[in-house]
Amino acid sequence: MQWRIALGLLILAAQAVAIVRGRFVNDRYFCWAPFDQQTKYEIRIDIGREGLTHDQIRKRYRRPAEGVDNRSAHNLFDIITRAEQKFEKWGRSRVLVIYSLNGHERQEWRYPQ
Amino acid sequence: MAIPAVIANPLKLTGADLPPQIVLLCRLLALSLLLTNHQAQIQTPFLPFLDIFDAFPPEPFQFTLRALLVIGSLGLLFTRNIRTFAVVAGSALLLAVLSSRGYYGNNKTFTGLLLILSALSNPAGPPRLIHWQLALVYFGAGLNKALDADWQSGQFFHHWATDRLANPVYIWLSAQLPPLAAGKLFCWTTIAAELALSVLALIPRFHPAYIWISGLFQSGLLLFTGDPFNLFFYSMQSSLFAFARWPEQTITVIWDGSCGFCRRAKELLQTIDFDPIFNWKPLQSNIGDQYGLTKAQLKQALHATGPGWLLSGYSAVRRMILHLPLFAMTLAAAVALSPGPQTRRAVVTLALLFLLPISNPIGNLIYSWIARHRHELLQSETCELPEKS
Numbered sequence: 001m002q003w004r005i006a007l008g009l010l011i012l013a014a015q016a017v018a019i020v021r022g023r024f025v026n027d028r029y030f031c032w033a034p035f036d037q038q039t040k041y042e043i044r045i046d047i048g049r050e051g052l053t054h055d056q057i058r059k060r061y062r063r064p065a066e067g068v069d070n071r072s073a074h075n076l077f078d079i080i081t082r083a084e085q086k087f088e089k090w091g092r093s094r095v096l097v098i099y100s101l102n103g104h105e106r107q108e109w110r111y112p113q
Numbered sequence: 114m115a116i117p118a119v120i121a122n123p124l125k126l127t128g129a130d131l132p133p134q135i136v137l138l139c140r141l142l143a144l145s146l147l148l149t150n151h152q153a154q155i156q157t158p159f160l161p162f163l164d165i166f167d168a169f170p171p172e173p174f175q176f177t178l179r180a181l182l183v184i185g186s187l188g189l190l191f192t193r194n195i196r197t198f199a200v201v202a203g204s205a206l207l208l209a210v211l212s213s214r215g216y217y218g219n220n221k222t223f224t225g226l227l228l229i230l231s232a233l234s235n236p237a238g239p240p241r242l243i244h245w246q247l248a249l250v251y252f253g254a255g256l257n258k259a260l261d262a263d264w265q266s267g268q269f270f271h272h273w274a275t276d277r278l279a280n281p282v283y284i285w286l287s288a289q290l291p292p293l294a295a296g297k298l299f300c301w302t303t304i305a306a307e308l309a310l311s312v313l314a315l316i317p318r319f320h321p322a323y324i325w326i327s328g329l330f331q332s333g334l335l336l337f338t339g340d341p342f343n344l345f346f347y348s349m350q351s352s353l354f355a356f357a358r359w360p361e362q363t364i365t366v367i368w369d370g371s372c373g374f375c376r377r378a379k380e381l382l383q384t385i386d387f388d389p390i391f392n393w394k395p396l397q398s399n400i401g402d403q404y405g406l407t408k409a410q411l412k413q414a415l416h417a418t419g420p421g422w423l424l425s426g427y428s429a430v431r432r433m434i435l436h437l438p439l440f441a442m443t444l445a446a447a448v449a450l451s452p453g454p455q456t457r458r459a460v461v462t463l464a465l466l467f468l469l470p471i472s473n474p475i476g477n478l479i480y481s482w483i484a485r486h487r488h489e490l491l492q493s494e495t496c497e498l499p500e501k502s
Contacts, residue, residue: 008233008242011226012249019253023260029162032253034219035342036261038273062159062215068277079214082160102263103272 026074039073041099042066043080047091060087073099077109084111121193124438125387129195133388134354135231135240137438139199141354141445142224143189145347146202148449152179154343155205158212166212174212181205185228196232203228220345223250227348231355239317243355247327248314255307264304267296274299278338306330320356328353332461339454347445354441360419363392364436366429367406367416370395374483374490375415385439391417414484426484427476431467 015030022031043065045052054065061079063069069076080095087093095111123140126133146152155178157171166174185202189195206225210217226246234240258264263272271293274283287295306326313323331349335341369375379393394400396411404418410425417429424432434440444464451457466472483490 004233005235005242008230011229012242012245015226015246015249015253019249019256022253022257028257029217030222031257032219032250033257034254034345036254036257036264036269038269038277062156062213075214075217079160082214086160102269103276104263104268 026072027078028072028074033072035070037070037072038102039069039071039076039099040067041069041073041076041097044096044098045093047093073101073109077111080111119192119194121191122387123190124385124442126438127388129193130236131195131231131234132237132240132359134357134359135234135243136195137441138243138351138354139189139195139228139231140438141351141441142228142348143186143198143202144442144445145344145351145449146182146186146224147190148446149344149347151344152182154216155179155182155209156213156216159216160214161212162214162217163211169212178205178209178212182209199228199232203232218343220343220348224344224348227352240355243352244314244320247352247355248311250311251307251314251327252311255304255311258300258304258307264300267293267298267300269296270299270303271296274337280337314356320358324353324356329465332465335448335461336458339458341448341457346448351441351445360390360436362420364390364417364419364433365392365394365400366433367394367396367400367404367411367418369412369415369487370397372487374487382433382437385437390436391433414480427473427480430480431476435468 015032018030019032022028022033028036043057043061043063045057045060052060057063057065061083063076063079076097076099080097084093084095093111097109098106099109100106121128126136129136131139155175157175158166158169161167181201182205185198185200185205188198189202192198203225206221207229210222210225227243230242230246231240233242258269261269263269270283271287274280274296275287283295283299290298310323310327310330313319313326328350331346335346341347366379368379382391383389383393396408401408401411401416404416404423406416410416414426415429416423416425417433418424444460447460448457451460
């Protein structure tokens with residue numbers, strides 16, 4: 001029975017570490033920060049001279065090409081960065097994300113930065 | 114043919130190696146997972162948090178996780194091996210989260226952890242691991258909001274309620290107040306509630322307050338948005354059972370044994386009370402003497418009593434219904450199967466009206482009418498039980 005409690009405490013301790021980590025990083029994964037930011041965004045991507053369609057963008061990032069995300073905008077930037085690093089060998093892409101946080105003015109984020 | 118010992122009635126909570134309220138918690142999660150067809154959301158590995166998941170063949174990996182989630186959920190509902198199947202379903206959810214940034218979500222992580230921590234709970238005594246889990250969730254959520262500039266200024270709520278939800282109540286309230294005052298009020302109320310709940314979850318004597326505040330907070334969120342936020346509403350509300358004190362003894366119910374309608378109602382409740390949790394005693398058996406209740410009082414209304422409490426009439430019936438697993442399961446199913454936000458809101462509103470004291474006047478009125486006319490209802494079945502002198 002003791003090992004069960006020890007394992008449970010380990011799981012809880014890992015989450016406590018993630019909450020502390022969340023104060024020092026932007027991505028906010030696993031730190032219990034649900035629904036803390038409204039990110040309205042639109043993704044545009046060119047590979048060579050070709051622009052990708054909304055369907056192609058959805059398949060590439062498993063996210064709609066435009067919409068509203070209820071999590072940190074950095075979750076989206078993280079997904080795009082990692083996906084592009086993975087797909088880089090098939091051609092260098094240029095990504096532009098036009099986004100607005102919680103109704104503020106529009107900003108731009110680019111890959112590569 | 115005999116039913117194998119491992120098969121269980123989903124509405125019978127005793128007989129497993131875990132406290133009844135944890136069995137109910139797990140079964141509610143299983144029911145929600147199945148009725149929302151959550152397995153369909155599980156993806157093939159995609160930008161995983163751990164590189165090892167890239168080594169698995171994508172489609173078989175996805176199929177395995179989906180199958181494990183369904184098997185785990187069915188096992189939780191229909192067997193006594195709650196620990197085993199909670200690990201199966203919980204692991205499937207957590208592996209799905211860790212293997213895909215596309216699937217990642219707080220609600221899925223929380224549901225997976227709730228199942229795993231349920232499996233790790235002691236067979237008896239309070240499930241402290243789950244209490245600490247909830248304290249962490251509320252603390253993390255409250256802290257992140259409290260340190261966010263848009264939550265401090267009220268901008269988050271104002272934008273969300275106005276531009277995203279177009280909530281007419283908020284828009285009206287906001288127009289009556291200085292700019293962002295309503296947003297600030299809602300933001301800071303949320304922050305205060307989340308941080309307070311993180312403390313209340315840790316202190317057993319405040320658990321009744323935790324149940325009310327957390328339950329109302331999550332219900333309020335659903336009423337405001339119409340959205341259960343994927344699994345979040347179901348798992349947060351199910352987790353409240355980990356804070357409930359489940360009766361260790363049966364609840365004594367004193368009823369009028371001379372009334373045909375009362376007998377029918379008793380038989381109906383006995384049919385769905387599988388554990389059983391109610392010990393039925395006719396008032397004619399002089400059981401009232403043990404509780405200082407006269408025959409006249411007992412004839413006016415049904416009474417229910419447990420350690421340290423005695424209720425009568427509508428309040429007694431409500432307490433009895435709350436202890437039947439069928440009630441929570443029906444509510445979870447009604448929300449999960451609701452075709453849209455308005456139906457979900459209606460289900461939650463009706464549940465709150467029933468649970469809150471606000472329904473007492475109308476509940477008492479209906480109960481009193483039925484009690485007064487009980488000998489006229491099902492008249493042919495009315496008979497007199499001999500009263501003990």
